[in-house]
Amino acid sequence: MKKPKISTVVIAVLAVIFFAVGWYYAALSSAYQNVVEIEPPPSIDQHVSGGAYNVLLAGTDGGDFLTDTLMLARVDLDNSSIALLSLMRDTRVRLGNHYGKLNAVYGRDGMEGLISCVKELTGAPVHYYALVDLEAFKIIVDELGGVDFEVPQDMYYRDSSQGLLIDLKAGMQHLDGEHAMQLVRFRRYVEGDVQRTRVQQQFVKAFIEQKFKAENLLKVPDIFNHLEGELKTNVTLADILDKAPALRLFQVEDAVQIHEMPGVGQYVGQVSYFLHEEEELYDLCEQHFGGTGAPEQKVYTDYSLVVSSTAPAQTQEPEQTQQPEAVQEPGGEVQSTASETPPSGQDT
Numbered sequence: 001m002k003k004p005k006i007s008t009v010v011i012a013v014l015a016v017i018f019f020a021v022g023w024y025y026a027a028l029s030s031a032y033q034n035v036v037e038i039e040p041p042p043s044i045d046q047h048v049s050g051g052a053y054n055v056l057l058a059g060t061d062g063g064d065f066l067t068d069t070l071m072l073a074r075v076d077l078d079n080s081s082i083a084l085l086s087l088m089r090d091t092r093v094r095l096g097n098h099y100g101k102l103n104a105v106y107g108r109d110g111m112e113g114l115i116s117c118v119k120e121l122t123g124a125p126v127h128y129y130a131l132v133d134l135e136a137f138k139i140i141v142d143e144l145g146g147v148d149f150e151v152p153q154d155m156y157y158r159d160s161s162q163g164l165l166i167d168l169k170a171g172m173q174h175l176d177g178e179h180a181m182q183l184v185r186f187r188r189y190v191e192g193d194v195q196r197t198r199v200q201q202q203f204v205k206a207f208i209e210q211k212f213k214a215e216n217l218l219k220v221p222d223i224f225n226h227l228e229g230e231l232k233t234n235v236t237l238a239d240i241l242d243k244a245p246a247l248r249l250f251q252v253e254d255a256v257q258i259h260e261m262p263g264v265g266q267y268v269g270q271v272s273y274f275l276h277e278e279e280e281l282y283d284l285c286e287q288h289f290g291g292t293g294a295p296e297q298k299v300y301t302d303y304s305l306v307v308s309s310t311a312p313a314q315t316q317e318p319e320q321t322q323q324p325e326a327v328q329e330p331g332g333e334v335q336s337t338a339s340e341t342p343p344s345g346q347d348t
Contacts, residue, residue, distance in 0.1 A: 090272065
């Protein structure tokens with residue numbers, strides 16, 4: 001049985017933990033040394049001490065193939081702000097001589113390719129990354145005592161094949177790890193993945209505002225002792241020590257700003273994609289993520305093979321290189337990066 005997919009919340013929370021606990025680094029060393037990648041990918045940008053930095057946060061599907069959650073986070077000490085940008089997993093990218101979805105890049109080209117692709121999409125640098133798996137989410141939420149959150153609607157879904165039950169009522173709830181997982185896995189929204197991403201981002205904001213306080217730093221070593229095998233990152237202990245001043249940002253009102261990736265869901269041929277608005281995304285990242293606009297050379301975002309989606313009978317979308325097994329997700333939807341025929345009545 002495949003593991004369910006990790007949520008944006010897990011990786012956002014982990015990223016903030018990394019850069020808030022510098023003064024407590026000695027207690028982390030024994031646990032942390034097992035999750036740090038000594039040699040970061042060549043595509044990673046060198047970060048100068050202080051100022052602002054970007055972190056690419058990726059959550060795998062449990063099989064280390066699909067990164068169905070991707071977020072770019074910017075911590076800006078100069079402007080006392082934290083910016084979060086969720087990158088839609090169905091974003092259309094070029095994979096060699098074919099087209100596919102952003103969530104397939106890691107499985108095809110590893111972290112080096114994923115970082116390169118994100119830099120092309122956003123025009124922004126990537127200084128650090130964190131790759132995490134599912135169990136980290138429950139560990140973090142439970143260790144920090146749960147989160148108060150306004151559930152936006154009644155949520156119910158049962159899937160016996162996954163051993164999954166989602167059963168939440170609308171209104172203010174105190175969510176432990178299990179119920180928080182139910183919240184972020186729920187998919188049946190009118191606006192589909194766009195609304196799901198928005199709820200996840202709101203949870204991130206609530207988590208940061210409630211939990212990033214000095215007294216909770218004492219719990220960090222226990223958290224990392226449980227994370228071995230669930231986390232890989234290029235953030236070293238020296239980096240953590242250097243980033244200690246970021247802790248004060250969590251005490252600043254409205255320090256966390258959430259941004260949505262501009263674009264629209266649309267079928268191209270028989271495949272459902274998220275088609276991002278290229279110039280709008282570059283502008284957004286120039287303003288909030290230290291971006292510099294379109295790169296001089298493009299690989300993943302070279303759309304020279306693009307065909308018109310308005311005439312599917314006359315043109316055919318190239319098949320994707322990867323053909324992973326479809327995965328059943330909460331809400332009864334099937335997620336796959338392979339070519340698909342549009343199901344009747346399904347949202348894009």
